[in-house]
């Protein structure tokens with residue numbers, strides 16, 4: 001109950017501010033700018049730069065005192081190593097949450113030589129949301145000043161700087177990138193905050209010109225009461241929307257209730273925070289590639305159309321991302337598992353469903369099972385946005401959570417309507433009379449594996465039997481590399 005009230009007041013405050021006059025806000029911000037330029041350190045005691053040495057966040061780090069050169073030596077700052085800043089966001093508790101411990105430890109383990117700073121602005125972030133938003137600019141400016149000082153005093157190359165910001169912290173990083181003299185190497189935005197930033201001009205939020213490379217993970221972009229917790233619009237050089245950027249596996253109300261006895265607020269936290277856990281996963285699993293694929297929208301991605309890596313159309317999710325320039329379309333997608341390791345395997349499949357026996361009213365529910373070198377999947381539903389097209393090539397995405405090794409066989413089954421309650425309902429009047437004599441045909445399935453970029457054709461194991469009927473299945477075996485029906489044709493042209 002209490003959490004619902006907090007959430008509601010959060011939305012109300014966001015709503016109130018989102019609709020306040022733009023002019024008024026501009027004046028206030030300009031006024032603030034003037035003050036900040038005069039005294040950039042007025043908030044100095046409210047922002048701490050905690051230089052981490054121990055993996056245990058509860059153990060006090062070395063608090064760097066900007067402007068005092070001795071501090072650098074005492075803290076053991078290494079000028080030639082990478083420098084990584086971790087920036088938290090709005091907080092309701094006023095203390096570090098557990099994700100911060102995980103993220104700091106993962107960064108330190110992955111980059112043992114790096115200078116790792118936690119930017120602590122808890123007092124300024126533990127306020128009403130609009131007030132915390134108001135402080136992002138000043139915190140960003142303070143970080144920019146520290147970076148300028150590190151450049152001058154310690155000759156630290158700005159190229160080696162990586163700012164990692166979660167939620168509001170992502171926009172703090174954006175401001176730091178805007179105000180610093182020069183350009184920082186990289187900014188990673190982990191589900192950057194949406195309220196009061198969605199649709200804002202680029203200098204008032206994280207944007208691609210804040211660093212040489214800006215990569216963003218969007219995990220909570222569902223809208224409620226006109227706002228989305230995480231920003232929906234793309235704001236980086238690459239913008240990755242895992243699972244479409246909205247419903248994250250393992251975060252459903254049922255899951256969080258079962259796991260932590262939580263409620264609605266925990267669903268929100270689970271999805272928003274998922275960006276951090278995906279990033280931590282990428283820090284810990286250097287070898288395992290988790291490609292995200294460029295696509296114009298999540299629905300096309302769900303059809304498996306976008307699994308291409310040609311011309312930089314895919315990139316690794318998280319820390320291992322390759323630097324790339326801003327693209328016309330920066331949106332990238334992938335599916336993930338519910339827990340670490342989050343990565344899985346994406347397959348695009350195409351199959352032509354022939355209707356030669358006048359089963360025009362057939363509305364089959366297909367399931368597919370992949371049989372691999374090491375293991376098999378369970379029966380997975382074939383997810384199509386509409387119903388299965390007859391006399392039509394259906395394209396769909398199959399996501400496999402377990403390592404099955406090389407794909408050897410595919411089993412396609414037509415779920416008997418009588419076995420499923422919901423379709424029993426749907427077909428209540430028709431199945432007994434009609435579905436029994438419905439016959440469709442599938443001759444081959446073309447497959448593209450996203451992770452290896454390889455294409456294969458799977459043909460019927462028993463070529464004399466290509467009929468499929470409710471409750472029956474067909475088995476396909478790999479018959480060709482590639483998709484060409486007659487590969488030799490090419491060479492005659």
Ligand SMILES: *[C@@H]1O[C@H](CO)[C@@H](O)[C@H](O)[C@H]1NC(C)=O
Pocket residue numbers: 078079080081082113
């Ligand atoms: C400083 O960092 C560089 C680059 O990571 C490394 O080669 C060097 O050993 C480090 N120096 C110290 C004193 O740790």
Ligand SMILES: *[C@@H]1O[C@H](CO)[C@@H](O)[C@H](O)[C@H]1NC(C)=O
Pocket residue numbers: 025028032130131134135
């Ligand atoms: C932002 O904070 C400053 C100082 O804390 C305050 O004077 C100003 O009114 C605030 N602006 C908004 C829009 O809340």
Ligand SMILES: *[C@@H]1O[C@H](CO)[C@@H](O)[C@H](O)[C@H]1NC(C)=O
Pocket residue numbers: 355356358360390391
């Ligand atoms: C599919 O094609 C067959 C002929 O091959 C035709 O009899 C049937 O009506 C077509 N069905 C649909 C739904 O187009």
Ligand SMILES: *[C@@H]1O[C@H](CO)[C@@H](O)[C@H](O)[C@H]1NC(C)=O
Pocket residue numbers: 374375376377378402
């Ligand atoms: C095969 O997959 C099942 C679950 O789908 C799992 O329980 C089993 O451990 C896997 N076996 C191997 C050898 O990976």
